[in-house]
Amino acid sequence: MKKKQIQKKKRKQVRTRNWTDAHETAFSHDRARHRRAQTAISDAAVELNSLPTDFVTNALVISHSKKWAFVLKDGEEELCLIDERLKESNATLLAPGDRVFVEREAEKWFVRGVGPRLTRLSRPGHEHDRLDEQVFAANIDYLVVVAAAADPPFRTGLVDRYLIAAEVGGVTPIICVNKMDLVEEEPPSLKDYEALGFLVIRTSCETGAGLVELRTALRGKLSILSGHSGVGKSTLLNVLDEDLEVHTQEVSGVSHRGRHTTTASRLYELEGDIRIIDTPGIRALGVWGITPTEVAWFFPDLAALGENCHFRNCSHTHEPDCAVTEALDKGELTPWRYDSYLRIRLSMEEDQDGPFGDKYSRKSSDY
Numbered sequence: 463m464k465k466k467q468i469q470k471k472k473r474k475q476v477r478t479r480n481w482t483d484a485h486e487t488a489f490s491h492d493r494a495r496h497r498r499a500q501t502a503i504s505d506a507a508v509e510l511n512s513l514p515t516d517f518v519t520n521a522l523v524i525s526h527s528k529k530w531a532f533v534l535k536d537g538e539e540e541l542c543l544i545d546e547r548l549k550e551s552n553a554t555l556l557a558p559g560d561r562v563f564v565e566r567e568a569e570k571w572f573v574r575g576v577g578p579r580l581t582r583l584s585r586p587g588h589e590h591d592r593l594d595e596q597v598f599a600a601n602i603d604y605l606v607v608v609a610a611a612a613d614p615p616f617r618t619g620l621v622d623r624y625l626i627a628a629e630v631g632g633v634t635p636i637i638c639v640n641k642m643d644l645v646e647e648e649p650p651s652l653k654d655y656e657a658l659g660f661l662v663i664r665t666s667c668e669t670g671a672g673l674v675e676l677r678t679a680l681r682g683k684l685s686i687l688s689g690h691s692g693v694g695k696s697t698l699l700n701v702l703d704e705d706l707e708v709h710t711q712e713v714s715g716v717s718h719r720g721r722h723t724t725t726a727s728r729l730y731e732l733e734g735d736i737r738i739i740d741t742p743g744i745r746a747l748g749v750w751g752i753t754p755t756e757v758a759w760f761f762p763d764l765a766a767l768g769e770n771c772h773f774r775n776c777s778h779t780h781e782p783d784c785a786v787t788e789a790l791d792k793g794e795l796t797p798w799r800y801d802s803y804l805r806i807r808l809s810m811e812e813d814q815d816g817p818f819g820d821k822y823s824r825k826s827s828d829y
Contacts, residue, residue: 513547519561519577523600525728526556531573533564534729540564542571553584553595558729558739559684560600581632583686585747595751598727599686599739604679605633606738608689608698611664612644618651620690622802623747625660626760630751636679637662638687640694643669654796658762667697677702677734684729686739699740703732754810758786761803763795779804 521533521540531542542564548555556562556576563575579600587593607624609616621637628635637655642648643666656662663679665672676698687695699706727741749757758764758778764786768776772783778800789795 513545514563514575517563517575519563519575521562521564521573522729523556523558523560523562525558525726527726531556531562533562533571533573534731535564535571540571542573545572545574548573548576550593552593554593554597557582557597557600558727559602559686583627583631583633583688585627585749598688598741601684602633602686602739603683604636604685605631606636606638606676606680606685606687608638608640608687608693608695610641610644610690610693611639611649612641614690614692616649616651617690618798618802619805620747621655622761623749623806624688626749626752626757626806627747629760630749633686635660636685638665638672638676638698639663640665640667640698642666642671651796651798654799665698667694667701670701673701677736680736680738682735684737684739686727686741688741691742695740699730699732699738702736702738703730706730706732749806749810752810754807757803757807757810761799763799764803767795777807779807 521535521542524532524534524539526532526544529544531544533540533542544556556573560579561577562573563577564571565574566572579597581602582597582600583602583605584595584597587596605624605628607621607628609621616639625635637652637660639649639652639662642664648664652662652664661679663672663676665676667673687698689695727739729737729739731737752760755775755777758768764778767785767789768778770785771778771781773781776784776786778784778786786795786800790797790800
């Protein structure tokens with residue numbers, strides 16, 4: 463009896479995927495489907511890149527949130543949506559003082575372009591922030607570093623950090639020492655700052671001392687008030703223009719620290735052609751954009767002495783034949799200035815081994 467022969471099924475020929483020569487049909491025989499997909503991608507790409515690139519700014523940012531911005535346009539304050547296609551780089555997308563391009567569409571205003579920043583005040587972003595640089599204000603003429611003569615006590619450390627931030631951002635600093643009515647003798651370091659060429663204005667919102675000088679300095683300029691909480695920034699604004707009525711709080715009687723009154727930076731237009739950006743009080747200011755070896759360049763007195771050091775890269779901490787430490791020993795350099803330099807440099811050196819390298823310092827002591 464003959465055995466029945468079992469016929470094997472023929473295997474279907476596997477289509478060879480020719481990735482090089484047939485990339486258009488390697489995934490599917492439906493070429494029309496691919497053509498439709500390519501057309502859709504092209505349209506999306508065109509839409510994504512449709513933001514204006516050649517524009518003239520026509521508004522000024524007053525304040526902003528993540529999705530909204532208040533701008534000054536043609537003398538009127540307008541609420542604008544921030545176009546979602548505007549992307550942040552490593553720095554804050556918008557800040558008070560930014561010059562922007564806005565368009566009206568379907569009864570709404572949109573921010574669709576940000577002009578270049580000529581000057582800025584900034585600090586490093588917080589450790590877990592997605593941005594490297596937090597910008598407080600842009601295109602400002604003056605940084606008014608507001609400190610209190612007392613309650614809270616005057617601290618040179620934060621003032622020096624602000625002076626560095628001002629020079630890095632291309633801004634002219636003014637040191638405003640408020641609450642002078644609370645002390646019989648002014649902080650001795652004020653004379654040192656004046657000897658270095660910094661403008662120091664002594665004010666009192668209680669007696670009115672120094673307010674005329676402050677108004678004169680700020681007239682016709684865009685400035686920013688910044689400093690510790692509780693030093694009287696908001697009170698200064700209310701005194702400079704009584705129509706503002708900015709909310710204020712007393713300094714804590716327990717910690718002698720200020721309580722945060724201003725919660726977000728905002729630009730105000732004051733009488734007498736004065737424009738001021740008020741900022742929330744801070745207790746620490748990291749230094750953005752410089753390395754530890756560059757800190758001494760931002761101390762004019764140390765930088766001048768450092769030109770006579772034996773070593774070009776002298777850190778002014780341990781090297782022999784250091785003109786800075788020799789001047790300190792002879793009493794030719796004020797000790798508190800040298801101490802302030804050491805503290806800032808040390809904080810940056812400690813930060814150097816962190817995840818962000820030595821581009822800037824996120825730390826600063828409240829001193």
